[in-house]
Amino acid sequence: MGSKRSPTDFLTLTLAFCAAAVLPRARATLFTDPSALPSHKAYDYIIVGAGPSGSVLASRLTENAHTDVLLIEAGPNDAGQFSLEVPLLASQLQPNMAFDWNYTTVAQSGLNGRTIPYPRGRVLGGGTSINFMIYTRGSKDDFDNYAALTGDEGWSWNALQPYFKKVRVVQHSPASYTTNAVY
Numbered sequence: 326m327g328s329k330r331s332p333t334d335f336l337t338l339t340l341a342f343c344a345a346a347v348l349p350r351a352r353a354t355l356f357t358d359p360s361a362l363p364s365h366k367a368y369d370y371i372i373v374g375a376g377p378s379g380s381v382l383a384s385r386l387t388e389n390a391h392t393d394v395l396l397i398e399a400g401p402n403d404a405g406q407f408s409l410e411v412p413l414l415a416s417q418l419q420p421n422m423a424f425d426w427n428y429t430t431v432a433q434s435g436l437n438g439r440t441i442p443y444p445r446g447r448v449l450g451g452g453t454s455i456n457f458m459i460y461t462r463g464s465k466d467d468f469d470n471y472a473a474l475t476g477d478e479g480w481s482w483n484a485l486q487p488y489f490k491k492v493r494v495v496q497h498s499p500a501s502y503t504t505n506a507v508y
């Protein structure tokens with residue numbers, strides 16, 4: 326896979342478009358300018374990448390109100406971006422668009438030497454901001470098979486079902502969710 330950006334560009338982008346959320350959730354702040362970050366503040370955890378993985382991790386860690394987390398994102402803020410908010414407009418968001426890393430694959434021998442776009446979100450929310458918001462879930466059999474194969478009941482349908490129910494709950498952003506807002 327190749328990128329059109331050099332490592333130096335990458336670092337510059339990371340600093341230039343750093344959006345950092347200082348959690349915990351009850352009192353989180355979104356910064357879109359790294360220079361606005363409080364100086365001399367210490368964090369228990371620094372997480373790089375505010376896609377779903379980084380965001381969920383930050384959210385879970387800050388369920389303990391005494392844990393300070395800095396979540397850093399290379400891309401810009403997603404708030405108020407019409408094309409990010411309407412689900413099926415995702416097809417207009419990549420490749421070679423402002424919220425995409427603009428990766429392409431190396432030449433594929435199985436595709437007559439062609440390279441193809443490899444979209445990855447570069448924006449607050451990561452891939453979830455540029456994806457199609459399609460949700461589907463494996464069947465009970467799938468998960469029970471994982472449990473049987475791994476010998477780990479944690480993969481079984483009954484063990485996972487409470488979490489499937491949990492992710493179905495829509496959590497609206499707080500009304501005051503704006504740049505540099507504390508909520």
Ligand SMILES: Cc1cc2nc3c(=O)[nH]c(=O)nc-3n(C[C@H](O)[C@H](O)[C@H](O)COP(=O)(O)OP(=O)(O)OC[C@H]3O[C@@H](n4cnc5c(N)ncnc54)[C@H](O)[C@@H]3O)c2cc1C
Pocket residue numbers: 339373374375376377378379397398399400415419444445446447448449450451452453455456457458459460
């Ligand atoms: C076009 C497209 C359509 C999709 N459609 C669907 C769908 O309909 N349904 C579905 O369930 N899934 C879909 N997916 C998949 C889903 O979006 C991904 O599985 C998910 O976003 C992966 O989450 P992640 O946190 O692991 O990584 P990502 O979402 O890629 O998040 C990583 C984040 O880290 C940031 N980052 C990377 N490097 C740095 C750095 N050095 N410094 C700071 N920040 C950095 C990135 O900018 C990005 O925001 C789609 C994905 C794409 C690309």
